[in-house]
Amino acid sequence: MDWELLKKDFKRYLLLERGLSDNSILAYLNDVQKLQSFAESQQIALKQMHTKDIQEFLRWVNQFPISEFTQARLLSGIKTFFNFLQVENLLPNNPAELIETPRLARKIPAVLSIQEIDELIGAIDLSTAEGMRNKAILETLYGCGLRVSELCNLKISNLFLDVEFIKVEGKGNKERLIPIGQQAIKYIKIYMEEVRVHQTIKHGQEDFLFLNRRGAPLSRVMIFLIIKDLASKIGLEKEISPHTFRHSFASHLVEGGADLRAIQDMLGHESITTTEIYTHIDKEYLQSVITQYHPRS
Known part of the structure; x- marks a missing residue:
C-alpha cells in the first residue's frame, strides 16, 4: 500500500466526509506520518499491522517529550485513519479498535474576571487609529465569544448590525449566527466610519472587517x-x-444563568459536553465564594 496515496485520500476524506478544519486535518496527517515513520523503521507493512504493533507504536512515540493530552489525541487520529481504511475496504480489520483511549482529567481553561476584561479594554489608547481598531476588536472578541480565526476572517458583508447579529464561518467551514451587543456595535461603527474609511485597502481584501496598517486582514499572531x-x-x-476572551465570554454567561444549549450554539460546539466544561468553572467560582465568605468554612 502506497502511504503517500493513502494520505492524499485520507485528507480528502477528512475534508469532504468529516468537514474538518485545515488545522485539524493537518494534525491528523501528522499522526499518520508518525505511524508511517514507525512502520518503516520496523519494516512493518500496513496491511500486516496488528494490535500489538499499535501498542508498540504508542510506546515508541512515548520516547519523545509529548504530553498525555497529545498522546490521547494521537491515538484518536490513528483510530480515525484505520476507520477510514476499513470504510474504503482497504483493510479487513482495524488493529487500533481494541486499544482504549485513556480517560484524561478535564483541563479547566483560564478565564478573566469581568473587572480584568474591563481593565484590559480600558488600557487601549483611543487617541490613535490603531487604538480605535483594537477597541472594536476586543469588544467583538469578548462580546461574541469568537475564535481568533473567526475574528480575523470576519467580513463586512456578514455584519447585520441593524438586527444585532453577525455571521461567522467556524470550524469545518460551518456558518453560524451570533448575537452582537450594543458596545461591540458602537465601536465597530466608529472604527469603520473614522478609521477604516481612510485606509488604502489591498485589492481583494475589501470585505474583511479588521485590517492592519497595510490594508490587509489581521493575522492571529497580531x-x-x-x-x-x-x-x-x-x-x-x-x-x-x-x-x-472566548472562555471568559462563556464562563460569564454560565455565571449569569444562561442556557447551556444557547451557549453551545453561540460558541459553535458540536457537542454539549464541550460546553459543559464552563459549568465546572462556575462551580469552582461558587466554591471559592463559600470558602472566602461562609462563617463555617
Missing part, C-alpha cells in the same frame, strides 16, 4: 500581540491569549 501588550500595561500576571 491579535495575540495586541492582547499581550495590554496585559503587560495593566500588570496582569495570568497567561492569556485571544482564546481566553
Whole structure:
C-alpha cells in the first residue's frame, strides 16, 4: 500500500466526509506520518499491522517529550485513519479498535474576571487609529465569544448590525449566527466610519472587517500581540491569549444563568459536553465564594 496515496485520500476524506478544519486535518496527517515513520523503521507493512504493533507504536512515540493530552489525541487520529481504511475496504480489520483511549482529567481553561476584561479594554489608547481598531476588536472578541480565526476572517458583508447579529464561518467551514451587543456595535461603527474609511485597502481584501496598517486582514499572531501588550500595561500576571476572551465570554454567561444549549450554539460546539466544561468553572467560582465568605468554612 502506497502511504503517500493513502494520505492524499485520507485528507480528502477528512475534508469532504468529516468537514474538518485545515488545522485539524493537518494534525491528523501528522499522526499518520508518525505511524508511517514507525512502520518503516520496523519494516512493518500496513496491511500486516496488528494490535500489538499499535501498542508498540504508542510506546515508541512515548520516547519523545509529548504530553498525555497529545498522546490521547494521537491515538484518536490513528483510530480515525484505520476507520477510514476499513470504510474504503482497504483493510479487513482495524488493529487500533481494541486499544482504549485513556480517560484524561478535564483541563479547566483560564478565564478573566469581568473587572480584568474591563481593565484590559480600558488600557487601549483611543487617541490613535490603531487604538480605535483594537477597541472594536476586543469588544467583538469578548462580546461574541469568537475564535481568533473567526475574528480575523470576519467580513463586512456578514455584519447585520441593524438586527444585532453577525455571521461567522467556524470550524469545518460551518456558518453560524451570533448575537452582537450594543458596545461591540458602537465601536465597530466608529472604527469603520473614522478609521477604516481612510485606509488604502489591498485589492481583494475589501470585505474583511479588521485590517492592519497595510490594508490587509489581521493575522492571529497580531491579535495575540495586541492582547499581550495590554496585559503587560495593566500588570496582569495570568497567561492569556485571544482564546481566553472566548472562555471568559462563556464562563460569564454560565455565571449569569444562561442556557447551556444557547451557549453551545453561540460558541459553535458540536457537542454539549464541550460546553459543559464552563459549568465546572462556575462551580469552582461558587466554591471559592463559600470558602472566602461562609462563617463555617
